[in-house]
Amino acid sequence: MRLLLVEDEEKVVDFVQRGLTAERFAVDVARDGVAGLELAQSYDYDLIILDLLLPGMDGTEVLRKIRRADRQIPILILTARDAVHDKVTHFEAGADDYLTKPFAFAELLVRIKALLRRGATRQETVLRVGDVELDRLSQQVRRSGKRIELTSKEYSLLEYLMANAGRVLSRTMIIEHVWDQSFDGATNIVDVYVRHLRDKVDEGREGNLIRTVRGVGYAISDKEE
Amino acid sequence: MMNPGSIRFRLTVWYAGVLAGILVLFSLAIYVGVSTFLRRNLHGSVVKDAQEVGSIVRENANERDETAIGREVGEHFSAESNERFVRVLAGDGTLIYSSGSDQVFPPWSNSSSDWAFEMTHRPPGKEEVLIWTEPVLAESGKRYFVQVAASQAYNNDVLRDLLGVLLLALVVATAIAISGGFFLIRSSLKPLDNIASRAQKITSRNLHERMPEHNTGDELQQLSVSLNRMIEKLEESFHHISRFSADASHELRTPLTIMRGELETALQDQSTSPEAREVLGSVLEETVRLSKIVDQLLTISRLDAGEASIEVSRFDFAELVRTTVEHMRLLADEKNIPLRVEAADAVHVEGDRYRLQQVVVNLLDNAVKYTPEGGSVNVKVGADGDKAVLTVTDSGIGIPQEAQTHIFERFYRTDKARSRQMGGTGLGLSIVKSIGAAHGGQVSVQSAEGRGSTFRFEIPRSSVSADAGSASSESQAIASAKPIEIA
Numbered sequence: 203m204r205l206l207l208v209e210d211e212e213k214v215v216d217f218v219q220r221g222l223t224a225e226r227f228a229v230d231v232a233r234d235g236v237a238g239l240e241l242a243q244s245y246d247y248d249l250i251i252l253d254l255l256l257p258g259m260d261g262t263e264v265l266r267k268i269r270r271a272d273r274q275i276p277i278l279i280l281t282a283r284d285a286v287h288d289k290v291t292h293f294e295a296g297a298d299d300y301l302t303k304p305f306a307f308a309e310l311l312v313r314i315k316a317l318l319r320r321g322a323t324r325q326e327t328v329l330r331v332g333d334v335e336l337d338r339l340s341q342q343v344r345r346s347g348k349r350i351e352l353t354s355k356e357y358s359l360l361e362y363l364m365a366n367a368g369r370v371l372s373r374t375m376i377i378e379h380v381w382d383q384s385f386d387g388a389t390n391i392v393d394v395y396v397r398h399l400r401d402k403v404d405e406g407r408e409g410n411l412i413r414t415v416r417g418v419g420y421a422i423s424d425k426e427e
Numbered sequence: 428m429m430n431p432g433s434i435r436f437r438l439t440v441w442y443a444g445v446l447a448g449i450l451v452l453f454s455l456a457i458y459v460g461v462s463t464f465l466r467r468n469l470h471g472s473v474v475k476d477a478q479e480v481g482s483i484v485r486e487n488a489n490e491r492d493e494t495a496i497g498r499e500v501g502e503h504f505s506a507e508s509n510e511r512f513v514r515v516l517a518g519d520g521t522l523i524y525s526s527g528s529d530q531v532f533p534p535w536s537n538s539s540s541d542w543a544f545e546m547t548h549r550p551p552g553k554e555e556v557l558i559w560t561e562p563v564l565a566e567s568g569k570r571y572f573v574q575v576a577a578s579q580a581y582n583n584d585v586l587r588d589l590l591g592v593l594l595l596a597l598v599v600a601t602a603i604a605i606s607g608g609f610f611l612i613r614s615s616l617k618p619l620d621n622i623a624s625r626a627q628k629i630t631s632r633n634l635h636e637r638m639p640e641h642n643t644g645d646e647l648q649q650l651s652v653s654l655n656r657m658i659e660k661l662e663e664s665f666h667h668i669s670r671f672s673a674d675a676s677h678e679l680r681t682p683l684t685i686m687r688g689e690l691e692t693a694l695q696d697q698s699t700s701p702e703a704r705e706v707l708g709s710v711l712e713e714t715v716r717l718s719k720i721v722d723q724l725l726t727i728s729r730l731d732a733g734e735a736s737i738e739v740s741r742f743d744f745a746e747l748v749r750t751t752v753e754h755m756r757l758l759a760d761e762k763n764i765p766l767r768v769e770a771a772d773a774v775h776v777e778g779d780r781y782r783l784q785q786v787v788v789n790l791l792d793n794a795v796k797y798t799p800e801g802g803s804v805n806v807k808v809g810a811d812g813d814k815a816v817l818t819v820t821d822s823g824i825g826i827p828q829e830a831q832t833h834i835f836e837r838f839y840r841t842d843k844a845r846s847r848q849m850g851g852t853g854l855g856l857s858i859v860k861s862i863g864a865a866h867g868g869q870v871s872v873q874s875a876e877g878r879g880s881t882f883r884f885e886i887p888r889s890s891v892s893a894d895a896g897s898a899s900s901e902s903q904a905i906a907s908a909k910p911i912e913i914a
Contacts, residue, residue, distance in 0.1 A: 211681055217688035224695070282680035284722070285729070304684035304718045307691045355754060372715075381754055384784040386719070387855050388792040394761050416708025417715070418691060 204228040208238030209253040235259030254281040269296035276317040306372035329364040332424030356399045363422040372419040442608040447601045454593040465582040477561040477575040488565030497524030518570030554580035618647045634662040672728035676721045723854040730861035741777045744815045745770040748808040751787040762800045771809035777889040782862045789855040790819040798823035815888045820881040826874040835860040
């Protein structure tokens with residue numbers, strides 16, 4: 203998969219490129235709008251990550267020009283501008299996703315993968331992590347065949363973690379997906395719910411299936427620590 | 428009806444007072460002028476008559492005896508038709524001639540004066556008279572006195588009438604001045620009332636509005652222009668401040684993004700030692716919190732500047748509260764805090780669902796956070812008149828009296844160490860206040876230290892008659908809606 207990153211802030215370029223390369227993406231970088239547009243028109247990228255405040259040509263203009271030529275390519279806007287009308291404007295101009303800085307790298311990754319999957323919206327009905335099985339149709343969770351009773355919030359939380367198994371999810375991402383962003387003010391809501399979920403899922407077992415990653419968030423994986 | 432302190436009242440009083448004063452002075456001048464003129468006129472004619480009679484006396488003094496003098500005077504000077512009283516006395520005071528009743532004159536006292544003189548006298552039961560006494564020296568050396576008296580009745584009548592007319596004019600003119608002045612001032616101050624009521628309606632949320640500037644060239648136009656200039660400056664600085672907050676937040680975001688990204692990458696690196704990982708994780712946590720503070724500051728400054736576009740829809744606030752509380756119930760369960768919800772029937776409001784949910788979340792989070800294990804939290808939502816009211820009552824630590832007015836201020840913390848330890852940004856209640864204000868409502872608190880607090884959040888209820896269908900799909904910036912006051 204080949205991605206284009208249009209971003210003028212050197213250090214942002216640096217860690218995004220490193221992180222994406224580590225995830226086996228090929229990343230080309232353009233440091234201003236004109237170069238970004240040229241690259242986008244010259245090569246066939248799978249996805250474009252576009253900053254808005256760019257030297258040369260501003261990101262909005264780049265977005266419009268790319269869209270005029272190509273209706274298909276997924277474009278993710280990555281910007282510090284978070285006003286609602288900015289989002290609306292850019293979605294209308296043809297952006298596929300909009301992520302505001304500062305962001306959790308994990309979130310950028312989740313969104314990139316979601317955009318690349320788009321079209322092929324096949325969703326597995328049964329998710330498995332280790333011996334935990336989550337059935338999306340019956341909304342039932344079993345561990346080693348034994349049924350675990352969950353509240354609806356706990357179920358949503360587990361489903362989100364399992365759908366992104368092996369990946370660290372930030373608290374913000376969890377809040378936005380399981381609750382919604384307006385719950386951001388609830389100080390430790392994610393921690394409390396994860397603790398309860400963990401109690402139920404890991405009941406009577408050694409080790410945690412749901413890991414806490416200090417400063418970042420939570421992840422579920424069968425590689426127990 | 429009239430306020431004695433109002434400009435209208437004071438101006439009218441001054442106006443009428445000054446006018447009355449001027450009229451009094453003017454009347455006085457007329458009165459004195461006329462009275463002097465009449466007196467001088469009378470004096471002149473009396474003197475003239477006396478001199479005429481004097482010359483008759485002088486002509487006849489030598490040839491005839493004194494009775495003849497009297498007769499000559501009587502024949503040549505018709506006192507009656509001139510409305511004069513004439514008397515001629517010999518030098519020793521003997522009466523030689525008198526035109527009518529002697530009683531007009533005061534009794535002759537010894538007067539050896541060689542000079543003519545004037546006097547006034549009031550005969551009993553009659554009008555005052557002016558008397559001119561003219562000494563006459565005959566060629567023979569004999570002395571006579573000619574006295575001519577004229578009644579002042581006419582003069583007094585004229586003056587009395589004049590006084591009456593002047594007084595009447597004074598009263599009428601003053602009355603006209605008061606009423607005319609009052610209406611004049613009222614009508615000229617009416618635009619001032621308009622300006623005042625317009626100015627009162629201007630708040631931080633509709634600073635783009637201006638006073639009407641009628642092109643009259645008068646002081647009121649000047650006032651409108653100056654006010655508008657002031658509002659413009661206010662608007663500029665207000666925008667400047669919110670612009671600054673926005674720019675500052677924006678500028679803070681880039682370094683925060685880099686910090687966060689670098690820290691996450693370093694944490695991913697398997698070669699990082701567990702000790703370093705711990706430190707990096709801790710720094711990352713603070714970075715995330717800092718990002719959150721920046722975000723919330725920006726949100727508040729946008730809300731306060733009326734710039735945040737708010738998605739307005741009509742929905743049941745009670746239902747929103749119920750579901751939001753359910754989504755957070757575990758927070759209370761964990762601390763063994765019974766969380767009760769009293770939600771009345773549907774309470775429809777027109778507002779931003781997302782923002783109002785934030786209000787519920789922040790108030791509830793606060794209540795649970797500051798209530799020790801085993802306490803209780805009650806949430807109540809219902810209608811109170813035309814308001815939708817949410818109250819969150821806890822049995823927590825409460826808020827000291829002196830802190831209660833400050834808790835809605837940005838970054839205000841009653842117990843700094845404790846609340847920071849609890850996490851949070853110190854902006855939760857400020858956001859609640861700003862959201863309340865943006866919806867034309869407000870938030871208040873009642874608290875007793877050690878016994879708990881009650882937060883009351885209220886916003887206007889959407890009118891029952893409002894058509895649900897047309898309102899619900901509408902979405903608009905709330906700033907452009909009806910004028911909203913800041914709580």
